[in-house]
Amino acid sequence: MALLEWDRLACRRGQRLLFHDLSATFSGGEIIRIAGPNGVGKSTLLSAVAGLAPLEAGTIRFQGRAITDADDAWRAALLYLGHSLAAHELLTPRENLRFLVTLLGQRPALAAIDAALAEVGLAAQRRLPLRLLSAGQRRRVGLARLFFASERPVWLLDEPLTALDQSFVGILTARIEAHARKGGVVLLTTHQEAPFATPPRTLDLTLFRPQQERAA
């Protein structure tokens, strides 16, 4: 059975219909790259799937069950990483990550937090406020959350590879592949080539644009 099904989704931003009749099914183990130029609606799609923005039309089914507004089971099955990674510049990586993991409903020991920070290469910076770190290092703090989300089958990652150096892109793609191998579904958007072992399935949003815009 498909883990996640989209049935004729449509999203609107302001007056403009971004895409419509978007249907797809995803089964466990898949990595899906949502492709398309800027403004095509990739981020809007991900936040709508997460339940943060309204869908203009369509149904999302998770494990065969249509999700509703304020769906607790769906929220508990989901990890959403928006374009902003929810890390505060006045808090240290340790404080940030600890809070973010609390929001996932876990209460990890400090050692587990530090281990995850070491994993993303921030062992030495774990006590520095984020404002002293570089843009890439700040993003690593938010991405360290992935190490606590293996129980959540559906990952929605909006531009996870932005501002990261090559070696960390490698670490991150390995983490994503490991999650897929364990039966999870990972939907991500990216403009750069990600070094996945097997190229991810691509979902081109331009194919679902309204007719008049496709011609333009």
Place this chain on the structure above:
Amino acid sequence: MISFFLAVVTREWVLAWRSRADLMVALTFFVLVATLFPFGVGSDEALLRRIAPGILWVTALLSVLLTLPRLFEHDWRDGTLEQLLLSAEPAPLWLAAKLLAHWLVSAVPLALLAPLLALLYDVESIVLVMLPVTLFLGTPMLTLIGAVGAALILGVRSGAVLLALLVLPLFVPVLIFGADAVDSARQGLPVAGHLALLAGGTLAAAALAPWGCLAALRLAVES
């Protein structure tokens, strides 16, 4: 659930401490403005005594207003609000934690400072007691109503001005009952009714404001 609540409160406090200059501005505003009035009005002691409750209440209210625009601003911009809305915990829980933490650092210092400033107005000793009592009872209502406004202005340019226009009219009843309670006590009149109204208003705001606030926050995240 309790540990989640405490985690949110702790985070807010750590952030408040690390950006304490922001809170100090509001507190300094309160002290300075309340100090200016006796200079402006002159040394008519009877007049000063009469206007003290109203002036201290108005300045406290404006000081609370100063701290409101930042209540959700940062969380909204850096994506924390999205993660809070997606968390498995009930939304009123983290909202209550945020508002409680904010009230404790923004309004409670005002209630504690108010009696000291009241000394400048040569007030009766009952006023020194009633000012903090009414501020304790009334300022939660200001924070709660203000939170709805603070959520509504997210993403709006010159939002702070709009926030003042939105919430100041709603602050009027709080001001009337708060200042009048102190004034009645000064004249030796019974104040139980005033205090009950303030407490009742705060309870009603605690029951209603979070829903409006959450609806506005969800709207802010959508766009």
